[in-house]
Amino acid sequence: MRDYVRHPLSKAEFNDLFEKLSNSPSDLVRDRHQVETWEDVVAHLIKHPKAMQRPIVVFGKQAVLARPAQKVESLFEA
8 A cells, every 4th residue: 555645656657557557547637627648647646646546456467546446346357
């Protein structure tokens, strides 16, 4: 578990996370009208970590934005 507010992700960590998520990078931003490109998303979330949608669950090479919480189940289906 990671506290994204106290320990924001780096650009490299965001890149890794986006590769694991099936969501668009802009889906991770609570106030989406402020971002248009991947670079906008990363810059915004590094500067404003509270703007990140949470929780995000990472399991191996997959990740989900767990809203609703039942989406986590998809990580264990195979």
